[in-house]
Each structure stands twice: as C-alpha cells, then as structure tokens.
Amino acid sequence: MALAVSTASAQSAAEPKANENAGIEEVIVTAQRRAQSLQDAALAVQSFDTDTLTQSGIESATDLGLLSPALGISAGGGPLASFFVRGVGALTVNPLTDSAIAQNVDGVYLGRSSGAAGQALFDLERVELLKGPQGTLYGRNATGGVVNYIPNKPVLGENSGYMQAEVGNYSKLGLQGAANIAVSDDVAIRISGNKLERDGFSDDGTNDQDSFGLRGQLLFNASDKLSIRLAVDHSEVSGKGAGGDLYGTYSNDTGSLSEFTPTGLPIDSGPTDAGANAIRSGILHTPSFAPFQPIDGEDLYQDISWTGFSAEINYQTDVGTLTFIPAYRESEQDYQFSGPGFAPAKTAEENNQTSFELRFATDLDGPLNGILGAFHIEEEISTSTVFAQNYASPIQNYDNGGDSWAVFAQGTFDLSETFRLNAGVRYTEDSKFVDGISDTFVTFCGGAPFTGNFLTPGPPPFNSFANGCASGAMPAQPVTSDRDAFIQYFVDEGLIAADSVADIPGRGRPPVYNFNLPGGVPPTPGRNPEPILGAIVNVGDGELAADLSYSETTYRLGAEWDWAESNLLFATFETGYRAGGVDLAVGPASTYDSEFIDAITIGSKNRFMDNTLQVNAELFLWKYDGQQVTYFTTLEGASAFPIANADATIQGLDIDVIWAATGSTTFGLNVQYLEASYDKLALISDPGKGRFGCSSNGVSDDVESYDCSGSDMLYSPEIGADLNVNHVIDLANHQVSLTAMVSHRSEQQTNFLLLEDTKSDSYTTLNLDATLYSGDEDWSVSAFVRNATDERFSINTNVSNRGLAYAIFSPPRTYGVRFMASF
Template structure:
C-alpha cells in the first residue's frame, strides 16, 4: 500500500505537484481495472511516476527491485528476469516456467518474464506495484502480485512533447523523448523513444547497456461514446549483458572419510566489478577440475558473451460507453527473438536461441449504475508458442535442449462492490481459469568421462585420472552449440571420434557413447563422451482453478478508509524436460489483509498501513543442482508462511517541503522444501535426508524465502528553494534493506548483506521557460551488495552486484 513520494516538480511538465497550501496531490491508479484514487483503492498498491523512475536511475524493469522494500528482482543470464514480492516468486530460468508476479504493458499481460529486460523506463504515466495475489482481476501467474507499466497516452487537441538527454560516468549517454500531435479534433498520435548506451560496470565490459525502444500510439474518438487507441512498440538490446564476479570456490568431494565439506568456502580475493572473464578469475577457474572428465575448466572468452534480443508488440484498446457502463476490448500480439550467450555460474558460456509469440484478447464491462451495486465482468484468452534451442555449456558437459512448448489459457471473471450504506461496502469477486500446456523436444546431456564410459569398466577417478592424462590439458573441450548434430559433427570433423558417429537419441537403452581417438596413459582412450540425457520427451497437461476475493470497506471519516480482504491466487503446474521431475504441480496462495488509508491535517499528512498474512502452498521452486553428473534445473514444490506489516507516510510539511517514509517488516519462512542432487553433490545449506534410488534429498524447511528482507525502509526528502525566476528542487533518498537470500542453495555466501544506499538529485527550473537541468548522484557512498548469485556444480561462485556510484547531468526541454 506504499506510495512513492511525489516530487515537487514534474520534469516533463515543469508544473508544481504540491499546492501552495501544502496539500498532497491525488494519485490515480487503474489497479482494479478502473480509474480511481489510490487512497480509495482497497488493495495494497505502490506507484512510481516517470520522474521518480528517472531520478532513481531505472534503466529497465530489471532495476525496479531498488525501489520498494516489497519487490525483489533477480536479473540472471541474458534477459532472464525473476520478480519476487515478499518472497513470492519464481526463478524463470527458461520458458518452461511461468512467472509468479504478472507483468502488464499497457494492459497487456506479458507471458514471458524476460520481457522486463526490454521494458525501458520512458514516457510512462506510472508503474504500479500490486502486492499480494490478484487472482480475480488478473488471474493466473499473479500469486505474488502484479507490475503494471502504463505509458502516457495521446491527448486530443494538444501539440506537446519533451526531449531529455542524460550523460554520466561509465560513458553513459541516454536520450528519450515524446511528441503528442493533434491531427484533428478527433484524432491524436503520440510517438516516443528511448536510447541508452553505457559502458559496463565491470572491468571486462559486462553489466553494460546498449538498447533502444520505440512506441507509437494513435487515438481516435469520433464521439463521446467511442474511443479507439492502437499502439505498436519495439525494443532491442545489443549489449554484452550481465556477468558475475568470481568471489570464491567451494570444496569438492574427495571421497575421504574426513575430507572437506562440500560447503566449505575459500574467498578468491578478486575485487568485485572485475567480471567473469577477468584474467584472475580465469586463472582460478582453470585450476578447478571438471568432473567426471577430471580435466581443467577452460577460460571464459569475453568475445563469447553477447545479447541480440528484440521485442515487438501490437495492441488496441476499444472503449464504448453506454448508459450503464463501459465496454472495453483489448486485442494484442507480441513476439520476441532472442539470441544470447552468458556466463552464469561459470558456463562456458550458456547459449540460447528462442522465438516466442503470444496472442491475447480481453473483454471487460465495467458498470456505472445509480444503485448500490457496481462491478466488472470479463473474459480473457491467451495463446503462446515458444521454440527454444539452448545449451548450458560447461567445457566437458553439454546439457542441450531443443523443444517447442506453450499452450493456451482462458478465464471468465467478475468482481463487484455493494454499498450497504454510504460508508460501508462489501466486495466480492470470482474467476474461473483453464490452462493447457505442452512441451515436445529432445533433452541431451553430453558428458565426457575420463578413461571411458562408466559401463565400460575403464572410467577413472583421481589419482588414476592424472596418470591417464585427463588433467594434462589434452582433453578436448566441447563446442558451444545447441545443435545436437552439429555437436557430434564437430568431433568427427576434428578426428576426435569415429568418422561414422551420429547424434543418436538417448533414452532408448544404453546411453550413446563416443570414445575419443586420443589414447590414454592407463586406459585405451583418454576419455569417452556419453549422452546421459533423457531423450525424447513429450508432455501435455490441463489445469483448472477457481480463485476468489472477499472484502469489506469502511470509510470511518471523509479521508479515512479501513478495509479487510481475503484473496486467493493460482499458478498452473507445468512440464519440464526431465525424468526426475517431468511435471510439477500448481501453486496456490491465500492472502489475508487488513489495511487502512488515511489523510489528516487538511490533506497534508498521508498515513497508510497494511497487516498481512499469506499461506503459500506448493511454490514452484526452480533451482540449480547436479543430476547425472551434469548441471540441472529441476522444479520442486514448497510451502511457506509470509506475514508482516507495511507502513507508509507522506507529509507535506510546508508548501516547499515534502517527506516520505515507507517501511516493511517481514517474516517469510519455508515450512516445507525438499531439494535433490546426485549423492554427495548437493551444495545446499540444508540437512541431508539420505539417499534413495540414487538420489540424495535435502530438507530446507526453516530457511527464509528469496528476496524477503526482514526489514526494509525508504526515506524520501524533497525541498524547493525559490530563487526569483528560478526554483531549485533538492531531493534525497535513503534506502535500507536487511540481509536477504538470493539463491536456493541457502549458503552464507549467497546471502546479500544488509545495505543503506543514498541518492541525491538537484534540479533547476526556470519559470515558464519549459526547461530544467539536473545534477544527480546515485549510490553516493558506493554501497555494493549482491543481487544475484550463481554457483556451479564444481563450486565456482559468481555473484552479480548492485550498480556502483554513478553521477551525471540531465537536461529536459518541454514544448
């Protein structure tokens, strides 16, 4: 229910937002599918306008985790982005998993969470963060909440716009702007764009930005009843991409009775912001032996890391007003083409080529009746088609997956409010959803074994592997390709395996194997490549669920609202290309909320509070582990309890001074969570439950959920200095978060330390001149904390850190 502090001036309009009577401006939201005051919306929602996003340095939606104590964002390899609200979320490492926090761009649901990487923060009316399940109005995949990106729309009868340029350290150059053109009394268009280029925060060039986005809208209102708006958008990212620092290594199993623990950690001593391809990181990397090849890992080449990704969208919004309400129709089509390689937990690298598209339709009718009952009725449909080719290359292990997946979903819903009296209301809603999912593909896992295949009797482990020459550097590394035939052909073309070798499909008896032609010092061959993958896998699943909401609202004074709600959420189960967990169950959440929204002292003090208790059943947990001697991403189901208190305050202390404070106290703990690995290979900070059927299980109950700090707070201060024909707006933001876990390994080293971060912004406005100039410093004390951590199955810990101190100048001109 937090509300971001309004800036004293809007940099895109140069108009004051705080009145001369020091009153707090009203903020309008569409969180409940109709426009209303944020203070009248009986839901926990936080908003950020364009000026707040700009001042905070939001380069894309992947940065939003810095804005709210309730929101955590894990930006992994390439465009992979995972959102968490109070610990509720999912690591969406591939398109086989859905997000648990729904994202909507201009009212259109994004089926793939990777779309956040292409969502630049420009020409937006606001971003809305709805906290908690939104199972009625938003439906599936909103168990944690919803993020709405709402662009500025065309305005009839107005010719206006803005241009904004920003320069900063790390050679940053950012440009954005928009133009609104009144074509006629009934037609207007709005065109906007954004371009961003910045060197990498890491010395090797990773964690950089090179992107641009365009958006075009046309509004047609032939009369006061009909409104038609069509829009198209395009975004492209061509940067090196994210990269973690090699902060240290974990011990590997030796088989000795008193050997080191697999969770024993040795810091690397390599400074942060050096990047995964730094020579010191590569030197440490090449000192570690892969298993079961027992050959040293190869260095990561910076030229192997790249992103070439685009997103395209088309949509329309048709509104027709009747005497009893408004009918809204939203058809859309979106597609994305993705080609990227990233290092992740020391991948060499991981490569993904993906094409996805979605078609969706939503029809709503919002009533506007004179009686006590009003509400919304609607229907929704989406169809997704995805084609993926990927390999998580590890030099001597290559999990290759080629598959098509997708499905469709439809729902009908309704929500209404009944006024028992002028001040007391009942609220209820229900939604019925049916989901169909499919996956069809081939899962290969090519693994090199020292000396020979395990079933040959020639497989060698240390110390015999050293005598066979496996650690000598002679073992040929795998090519980085997601084409299974091309993989085998590479070894054939280089004379490394038999010339008649073919990429046989595994899962049909004894695994396909390919002896290397290089002789060993002990065994007949140096090593053998074995395909231990699952082979052809096909799955089709259908799910259905009814979610609902119940609530009461009481206006105990003119500017004071007290409400209580109970809402359920649902995320469909799915399919995975794995024999260990070929399917996973749906997840459910029940959320109890008691909230209050208040204005006091002649509209100068806003005080909101929310007390919440969520019961999370079957959270879909995607985690990194070792299965069949190779990296794997199985999916488990977990139960958790989330409870806490959210407090938010805005005080317009004077006509020139505004103070805002948002705080969250949170307890988010797993009640049940079981993870698996090969015996002795699970690097979890959890107790082992033993080995059954060749699989070791670990009980991780009692651990805190990911991205769920026990305490978070944001303090915002804004003061305007009047200087004759000029005004100077001074803004300071102090943000604090306590420790929070970033990885389902639950290790001490994957926990992000507590931090306190300071941002400063000074903006000079000239009265009625239409321009402003700003100087800013973000993360003024250069506080660095981990936002994402990855640990390879051989114990290499690569951690991505928050941005360093940045500073620069910004010039905005309005016309």
C-alpha cells in the first residue's frame, strides 16, 4: 500500500459497491468536447468524482495536487495558485503571467490562474485532469494540460437534493447542499451552496479556511432540438490565508550564499511566530543596513470574491449539435500576505473577462466525424501592489489585458471498424497590453550610490553606518501601493523635504529623497547642507507601456486501434503554445518569448477478466521549447521577478489499474515514473548576489549568469504512486464502506532557485474513511482520518534576497465526522 492511490480511477469509493457480479462501472468524460467513455478517449485523462474529492479532503483547487502523481500545485499568498503537470507549469506571481495549465469552470476558460482559488469544490459531477498539451481543442495556455471543473447540472422532471455537514478538528465546520427543482416538464432549477470554516493549521492563525460559495442554474428545453442552460456562481474567500514557516536561513556572505542553516522552529509556527520574528529582526537589510521589522499577524488578511455568468445553448440537427457558450467573469481581490518575509505584500486587483465559444460536433453516418469551433476572450485587469520589504518597496500600478481569438477543427476518420485516424488544427492570435508605472523604492545607508556617499566611512563622527543605519534609526517604509501616498508619508513624518513628490523613474537620474536625520556622511558643499544618514532612491522600471501580438498554429495527429472488444491502443502527437508577454524585471517593459511544446504519447486502455480488471498505460515524451520560467532574484540592487526561457525534456511511464476483486472489494493503483529536467536554463542576478543551486558562467555587462542545465523541473517527482482499497460490508439493511488511500511521492523541487533545501522530501500519506449507509441510501454517516500518519512535506518554498527561507507545508493529521442526507 505504500506504493500509492488510484483516485485516478474515478471510482466513487464513498458509495457502496457490493453486488453479485463484480464489475467496473463506466465513467463518462467530456475531455474531447463530447461525452464519451473514459476508456474510449484516446488521450491521457483522469476523472475524480465528488465522493473521491470529499474522501481525499479536497476543499479547494489548491488541494488538487494531492490527487495525482502528475499534478503539482504551488500555493502562495492570497489566490496565487500555480499549477504544474509533470513539471510543465508557471509561477503565476502576478496577472502579467499566464498559467501553463488551462482551467475551465463549467466549460468556461479562466484567463487568470488566481480564479482557481475561487472554485469551492462542491456539488460537482467530476473534475477532469488532461495530461499533456491540448493545443487543438483547448488552445493557448494549455501547454501542460487542462483541469475541468464540471458541476452537477439540473435534471428535468426531478425534485431532489442533499444536505451535508462535516465537523472536525481545528474547529472545522463544513456545510453544503443542493436542490434540484422541477418547475415544469421542460424547466428545472438547481441551486447549490457551500460554507467552510476552519482554524489555521499554524499557531499564529495562518493557513486557515473561510470560504463561501453559491451556484444557480436554470435548464430550459425550448424544444426537442433546443436546450438552454443559464448559470451564475459567486464565491468568497476571507481569513488570514496561507503563511509559511521560517524553516531556515541562507548565508549572506559572497561566495557562500547557498549555505543553509535550519532555524529549528517547529512546523506550524507560522510567519509571525515570536521565534521567527526574533531571527528576522537579527538580519540586516541591504543597502539600508537596518534590521528587518517583525511581521504583525494583524496585517495578514484576504478579502476576495469571484462572480461568473454563463450560458450553454445546444441545438441539435440531423447531422450534429451546435453549442454556444457565452460567459462573463469578474473578481475583486484585496489581500496581504507575508511570502518570503514580506512586511507584508499588499495587492488590490480587479479583473474581468468576456468569452465566447461556438462549436459544432458532427454526428454523421459515414466514417468521418469531428468538431469545428471558434473561440474569443477579452480581459481587462487593474492591479495595484507592493511587495513591501521594510526598506525596499517594489510598487506596481498598471492596467493590462488583451484579447485572443482562435478557430479550430478536429476530426476522426474510420478506416475500418477497428482502426481510426484523427487530426486537429487550431489557429490562435493573441494580443496583450500593459500600461502603468513600476516603482522600486530602496533605502540606502548614506546617500545615493551615484553621489559617492553610499556607506562612506568618513572620519568620525561622519559615518553613516556607525551613526545609526544599523541601530534602528533608519525609518521603515510604509506598506502602501499608492506611489504618491508613499512619498507623502515621509513628508508628513518630517523625514524628507516638504515639497517632495513621487517622480517617475527612468527619466534621467533616479529620483532621490534624502532623510532629514542627524549623523551620516559629511555635508556636501552646494548640495547637501546637512549630514545625510540615508536616502530613498526610486530604482524602478519606470513607465510600463507595451502592445504585443502573437500568433501560432497548433495541431494534433493520432491513430487508434481497437485490438479487441474492450481494448484500445493509440498514439498521438500534439503541440501546445503559450504566448509571450511583459515581465517586471529591470528596464521599461521587458518582454519574454512564447513557449512551445511537442508531445508524443503511446497509450493503451483495456478491460480484462469479464470487466473486473482495468489496465491503462501511457508512455510519453515531451519536448519543451522556451518554457517561461519566473524566478526571484536581485537586479540593480532590488528584488526582481524576471522571466527566462528554458528548454526541457520530459519522459516517463504512467500505469493505472483498477481491479474489482470481488463484488465487495475494489483495488486501484496509479503509478507514474517521470524524468523531467532542463536541457537549457540560464538565470541571472547582480554579480555575487545569485542564490542558485547552479554553476556561475561569470559576469558580463554587470550581470552574472548561471547555467542550470540538467536541473530537475519543479513538481516533477521521479516516482509517484497512489493506491486505493475499498471494501463494502453488508449489515442487514445497511452497508459499511471502508476505504484506505495511500499516496507516495519521491522528492521534488519547489523553487526555481533550485537549491537542495528548497526540495520537498519524499513522503507517504494515508487517508482512512468508514461510511455507514442506510438501506435505501437516503442517509450516510462517515468517520474519517486524513494524513493519518501526520506526514508533513513542503508544497511551496520562498527565499528572500537576504536568505530568509519560508515554506508552506501540507496539512497535518485531520479527522472528523460527516453526515449526509438526500431527498
């Protein structure tokens, strides 16, 4: 059992399976934009029904990484969730960065990966995970795969529903329910809701849960051929949000930046723990040479909401079905998080998207059938953020967005009753814009560097460092994303000249604001009448202004052979594409290139032993060209998030087995062997400031580069395995369903610094669930333990430019009871 779980089998272990004739139930998916058996879908796809999600403790999209060896998720502050499939993914740290894993809610594409945080996983029919590029049917930003969230839909002529309550440790209370109402023979409504509250796993209250969601749908069969389904959803997330533990510090001595010292602080101490703050306060920020300030837990919060409106209109003809999906989604985000020691990082963001998809799926009698379609999306985003670090404040205020449109077609031609060829093609045009200002205010000990006063020792008493920089006299910067309010704060405090304004960097010499504090460097005749203890310099990118356009044709080729009645062999070649864009590195409107991926898959899906044994297997080889790698570094003395383009090779084997051993016992096993490493990856920093686990290529044009070729890709464990065992016991008029789920992952990298101590250790976890069902199955009571062995592993690591290393860890052991009643 220590090998792992096949939740991938989509078996609903929470429902009793005992029957006279053991057999594996059919699972229907829509991964290829039409309903078909999972066993008939010639692609790598996993499906998880709502019972599997519940038993696994999946409460939000950020938990989905626990379900599959192929899927990894980095959960940062607020809604910053980054998805990876077999190492293919992106750290989506701001709305300028697109996700490499496409996510769709009820058939509607989410333009921003932060939208995943608003998906409360309740009243779902299933979640589908498509592994590998899906450039034809799903298009751009699906280079690594697709996650589809598919809700239960209204049912005509049926009045039904359910209520579910769950209580557990950490003061957990979860309530959800749904009602299906038959308004008439041709009209039905489904209303569902979810409320979840849980104390923080960390002692300081971080890593808590406080969410609320509602979904409403109306289905109208206007005629035998025309159906219209309208949907609206709204979700909110509050509380403190994610917070990392200070698990270690790195040396700040040049040449020893990768030397690591564990703090010894316990897991779940939290970022605002007294011990963590004591260590933090002993670290000097540079170039201010002032000690970092403690992090205050009262400064951490999140207030985020998402709202969506959509329709699905289906019109059936004699030759196929026409589907039209118009949609509008918006979000408002206000949150502050600590990240790698941010003090804190503050974000206010509003975004909206409008999208349309039109598809025609043929249903012809001849050998050729397929799908034709067109897609368009337009996004508008307004962002105001500051990644405050006490004495350095990168402030960005900008609008960005753009639009994308595509046309696509995919078809299958039956050469015989058992052999088929399929092909698909998609043409995409993307346009992106950004317009705003990027400031980076940095406090310097002494005067600005170009004045020659930076850390000038001078004869006593004119010595900036000795006279106060390291003594706490240097004022910390305010946490505000308003550039004018930032400068006004220092004016109001009497710390800088009363007529100071926030100048835009990049227009000549960097704007400098000298402190009115005693001590420091000697007066400069004709320039500085008083000694200067310190100065604030705006070394930011300046005006962000760019209009970019990209286009690409992606395609798919495949062959399928039914070598027996319940046995399929297939081979595919598919390409994927993600457009380039603008990053917040150094220099006005720095841009990065598009990325591309080619994927070869050979797979087989099989049923044996009178439908009691299912064996699916997949061999895959992916070539990644120009992966957009977002990483944290130091450039021109300030923190930066540049984007590099890297090449990689990903290959491996995936085996998925389900065995209905008896009418009451089912086993599931999913094992993945993966080799995912970079063929070419170069990262940069200021000379001597790069804290990378890679060799230096030396310094050129005042920038040091590092060769990280051969490094493992993020969230790509060599061995991943899941094992699921379910046994049903008949008790007179009741049944008991017993489920054990074991998951194992070998060590995996979680940070593009690629350091040994930013890796997540290998782990094995165990979930247990026991459910008592009534004879007519209209109620059930469950007792559960998740992570029964209390195995902890890092799911996200962040390291500040001064070596403070924080990690967010997986949930501890949790337990509770669940009651469900249906009607």
